[in-house]
Amino acid sequence: MKLLIVDDEFFVRARIAQQVDWGAVGISEIREASDGLEALELIRDFAPDILLSDVCMPKMDGIRLAEAAAGLSAGCKVIFISGYSDAEYLKSAISLRALNYIEKPIDIRELTKALSDAVADIRKERSAAETLADLREKERAAALSRAALGLTSRASLAEALASLAGLADVAACKLFVTLIVHIAPAPAPSAGDEQPPEAETAAMLARAFETEGVTCLCARKRGEWIVHFMDRGSADPLRAYGYIERCCSLLSARALSPSEHRAIYGVGSFAATPEQAPASYEDALLAVQQGFFKRPGCVCYYKGGKKIYDFSSFSLPEFSHALKKGTPASAVFLARSVTAEIKCYENTLTANVLRFYCTLAQELLAAAKRDDIPLFDEFAWEQDIWAHMARIPFIDELCDFLIDGIERYYSAGEKGATPNQTVNGIIRYVKRHYGDPDLSITMISDYVKLSPTYICHLFKEVTGGTLNAFLTETRIRKSLDFIGDPRRKVKDVARLVGYRNGNYFSYQFKKYMGYSPTDPK
Numbered sequence: 001m002k003l004l005i006v007d008d009e010f011f012v013r014a015r016i017a018q019q020v021d022w023g024a025v026g027i028s029e030i031r032e033a034s035d036g037l038e039a040l041e042l043i044r045d046f047a048p049d050i051l052l053s054d055v056c057m058p059k060m061d062g063i064r065l066a067e068a069a070a071g072l073s074a075g076c077k078v079i080f081i082s083g084y085s086d087a088e089y090l091k092s093a094i095s096l097r098a099l100n101y102i103e104k105p106i107d108i109r110e111l112t113k114a115l116s117d118a119v120a121d122i123r124k125e126r127s128a129a130e131t132l133a134d135l136r137e138k139e140r141a142a143a144l145s146r147a148a149l150g151l152t153s154r155a156s157l158a159e160a161l162a163s164l165a166g167l168a169d170v171a172a173c174k175l176f177v178t179l180i181v182h183i184a185p186a187p188a189p190s191a192g193d194e195q196p197p198e199a200e201t202a203a204m205l206a207r208a209f210e211t212e213g214v215t216c217l218c219a220r221k222r223g224e225w226i227v228h229f230m231d232r233g234s235a236d237p238l239r240a241y242g243y244i245e246r247c248c249s250l251l252s253a254r255a256l257s258p259s260e261h262r263a264i265y266g267v268g269s270f271a272a273t274p275e276q277a278p279a280s281y282e283d284a285l286l287a288v289q290q291g292f293f294k295r296p297g298c299v300c301y302y303k304g305g306k307k308i309y310d311f312s313s314f315s316l317p318e319f320s321h322a323l324k325k326g327t328p329a330s331a332v333f334l335a336r337s338v339t340a341e342i343k344c345y346e347n348t349l350t351a352n353v354l355r356f357y358c359t360l361a362q363e364l365l366a367a368a369k370r371d372d373i374p375l376f377d378e379f380a381w382e383q384d385i386w387a388h389m390a391r392i393p394f395i396d397e398l399c400d401f402l403i404d405g406i407e408r409y410y411s412a413g414e415k416g417a418t419p420n421q422t423v424n425g426i427i428r429y430v431k432r433h434y435g436d437p438d439l440s441i442t443m444i445s446d447y448v449k450l451s452p453t454y455i456c457h458l459f460k461e462v463t464g465g466t467l468n469a470f471l472t473e474t475r476i477r478k479s480l481d482f483i484g485d486p487r488r489k490v491k492d493v494a495r496l497v498g499y500r501n502g503n504y505f506s507y508q509f510k511k512y513m514g515y516s517p518t519d520p521k
């Protein structure tokens with residue numbers, strides 16, 4: 001807080017300057033003047049918050065000085081000091097709304113209180129003014145946000161343009177385009193990653209994108225940020241694609257939080273009138289979808305055309321056959337190849353792409369279930385896997401998720417594998433076909449194209465157990481998934497694991513487990 005002391009008596013000024021505790025009062029800067037004219041010159045540059053002035057002075061008295069100061073330093077508070085009890089001076093002081101009137105000889109305690117009251121009064125007024133200005137700014141920002149939302153729909157367009165007439169000079173703009181900022185979810189979001197309030201983010205977006213000749217309107221809709229660019233035509237920056245790309249790059253690097261670095265920017269079609277803003281917004285929505293086929297931070301411009309990927313051209317049996325091979329190379333190659341091909345068709349609906357990858361994942365899960373290999377232990381239920389895949393925002397990440405599952409499948413299979421590939425093939429075949437009541441050593445020998453005698457000898461040599469014993473063990477262990485289900489009878493469980501006769505299944509079960517399948521456990 002700044003104070004100007006004006007008095008033609010040097011010792012009065014010196015006493016005030018030396019005896020008042022300025023820190024306690026709240027005043028940090030002090031200037032002095034010996035008459036009204038000198039004070040008037042100081043006021044122009046110093047702009048005091050409080051004027052402490054003698055009333056009766058040569059050249060210009062305190063009353064005239066206070067009148068002149070009112071026009072030079074807005075909001076300056078006046079405290080008069082005088083040795084004269086002149087009624088006219090008091091009337092003038094009242095008309096000028098002086099805060100106080102201190103008589104000489106000056107009581108320092110009285111003066112200190114008057115100055116403290118003046119500082120408190122100024123702070124109160126400024127706080128009220130700041131609150132009012134902040135409230136008005138928030139009301140204006142909310143109105144602009146509502147107008148920005150209105151520009152996205154033909155139904156609300158007229159109302160939005162009417163409200164903008166008093167908030168922004170839309171009539172002077174010559175070029176319009178809509179940008180959508182879609183924040184893709186982070187792979188592993190931090191629990192403490194708090195997002196700023198929407199009003200702050202909207203203001204930040206406007207600051208990031210606005211430049212000379214360009215006005216921005218920002219709003220949030222369906223979890224995405226909408227930025228309407230309005231170019232007044234001074235330098236036509238919007239006509240250069242590089243302008244928007246530079247803005248998006250700066251926004252990702254400097255303004256967005258770490259979790260928002262995975263933004264996708266969709267730019268709609270350019271329009272010559274604000275009435276075409278809804279069409280630009282609709283095109284921006286299509287452009288954002290194309291970001292699914294690209295990478296985080298990409299800027300996608302609306303492209304016309306309807307070329308989409310033909311999913312029927314992909315052979316699902318070929319993928320299933322590739323999973324049955326001894327290494328993941330074939331299945332991984334297919335996944336990478338089809339992903340690269342789909343990325344060439346950016347107008348393909350993302351929902352259809354997701355459905356396709358879920359189908360591939362279903363094939364992988366089915367193969368893992370047949371081979372008794374657990375996949376994706378981090379998900380409690382199978383539907384959690386589909387929910388997780390639905391949240392993946394980029395096709396490359398969907399492909400990575402599928403390939404991770406393929407590699408897990410083969411890695412888990414290798415843990416229980418033997419050094420002999422033929423025996424490993426026999427084990428996989430049994431695990432896939434244990435439910436077939438006709439499964440026999442002859443069928444297995446036909447599969448591996450070796451004689452029954454040889455495979456029985458080889459299996460026992462490599463594993464230490466007989467092939468028949470392994471088949472029985474596999475069937476009994478699988479039956480444990482169904483035993484205890486009150487909806488299933490023993491004969492039903494027997495059929496599920498490859499036994500036609502329920503009694504024979506019960507015999508084998510008790511022989512292997514040591515208790516009957518009907519015993520409560």
